Amino acid sequence: MTTTAPAPGPAPVRLTWVQPEDLVGHELRQAAEDGRDARRIAARWYAAGGPPAPPAAGASSAARPELRALAEELLDALAALPRPRADDEPTGLDAIVAACPDWPAPAPGAGADPALRDRLHAAWLGRAAGCLLGKPVEKLPLAAIRALARAAGNWPLDDWFTARGVPPELLAAHPWNRRSAATSLAETIDGMPEDDDLNYPLLGLLLLRRHGRSFTTADVARLWLDELPAGRAFTAERIAYRNLLDGVEPPLTAVRRNPFREWIGAQIRADVHGWTRPGDPAGAAAQAHRDAVLSHTGNGVYGALFVAATVAAAAGGGADVHGALAAGLSVVPPRSRLAEAVRYGIATARAVPGLDTVVDRLHARYGGYHWVHAVPNAALLAAALTHADGDFTRSICAAVSGGWDTDSNGATAGSVAGLLAGHPDRLPDRWTSPLKNRLATSVPSFDGTGFDALADLTRLEAVRP
Incomplete structure (x- = not known):
């Protein structure tokens, strides 16, 4: 008797910028910037396999919902740490x-x-x-922005970005912000x-x-x-x-x-x-x-x-x-x-x-x-x-x-x-x-x-x- 594997179901919805396990790395980075001593909390997070903050996004590439309970605990612990810069950087x-x-x-x-x-x-x-x-160069590193503009003869930057005249291999190496390029290059702008x-x-x-x-x-x-x-x-x-x-x-x-x-x-x-x-x-x-x-x-x-x-x-x-x-x-x-x-x-x-x-x-x-x-x-x-x-x-x-x-x-x-x-x-x-x-x-x-x-x-x- 043979059986067939069930058809895969729809991919789960992955909400970015809000899941606790995606926020701990960002909060650890914020703690380092504002002077909080988060070394013990960071050690617990990384020992459990928690990811660092992704460099350009709100969620890591691999979802780890099994870390959620620990993430919620550590986020609250991070919030309770003393802030040495508080007097120099008030909010009220x-x-x-x-x-x-x-x-x-x-x-x-x-x-x-x-x-x-x-x-x-x-x-x-x-x-x-x-x-x-x-818009078309949002999230691109500085070197990529310069390379794309130079290839189009537009550096120092003085006009809209364009793909015209840019070698395909350069575009492949430094792709535009995909959603934006359809509406924000010189050849695609329409309002x-x-x-x-x-x-x-x-x-x-x-x-x-x-x-x-x-x-x-x-x-x-x-x-x-x-x-x-x-x-x-x-x-x-x-x-x-x-x-x-x-x-x-x-x-x-x-x-x-x-x-x-x-x-x-x-x-x-x-x-x-x-x-x-x-x-x-x-x-x-x-x-x-x-x-x-x-x-x-x-x-x-x-x-x-x-x-x-x-x-x-x-x-x-x-x-x-x-x-x-x-x-x-x-x-x-x-x-x-x-x-x-x-x-x-x-x-x-x-x-x-x-x-x-x-x-x-x-x-x-x-x-x-x-x-x-x-x-x-x-x-x-x-x-x-x-x-x-x-x-x-x-x-x-x-x-x-x-x-x-x-x-x-x-x-x-x-x-x-x-x-x-x-x-x-x-x-x-x-x-x-x-x-x-x-x-x-x-x-x-x-x-x-x-x-x-x-x-x-x-x-x-x-x-x-």
């Missing part, structure tokens, strides 16, 4: 303000400025263009495709339309549950979302088993707070703080404050890029790692004429961080904007060509440089025409919206009391 707004000797005074803002609408239009376009430029770097500014706009400037962190949480598909949240945001569904309330949502709480996620949500507080970096930082603490702590929050205040200064129309960066740095605790990284990025860009050398120095100094961590990306953003000296093309190209979180850095650099340009007509046509004034998004009611319409909606929130 009052403590942050107290730590910043140059915290800016509240300002009435420039919401009534008739030129604000054009600045906001240029900022939306700039954010989209910079994000789109960085602005969906990206979380644009989804979050849209959610921020919805937040302000519904709750005004007095919104709370709980309002942000409810908005996410109402309007953000869970599958479109990643890293710290996905953990916070999961925590909300488990009944955890903010700000505990940011710390419960969340090793990504100092990554870049809150920073990509910050532009809208600067756009709607033009000329008022303090007000923008306070808004960004209430948003950020849903999912982030420490340096993850500082990245959001830094960007919000920088954007607010640029949106006010009275600052150049260097003054805007100074305003951003004024709201970051000066003894924090992020403040040190921003200062280093600015100083290196001022002292070293060659951008590639600037980037190499940043990678040598901060390459030990995960490529999505807020610290290295803030250093690169500050260096790119400083080196470009306000020029739009140079700003987005410098941010993207520096590697790490290419689409997020390109987006923020484009937003700041767009504000400084002051008008969409002052942005080069090669960056704006392919966008076709059309934005794709999974945020309800915004899919297909034009950037001109978004500028109008954003200005309404900027003039709202």
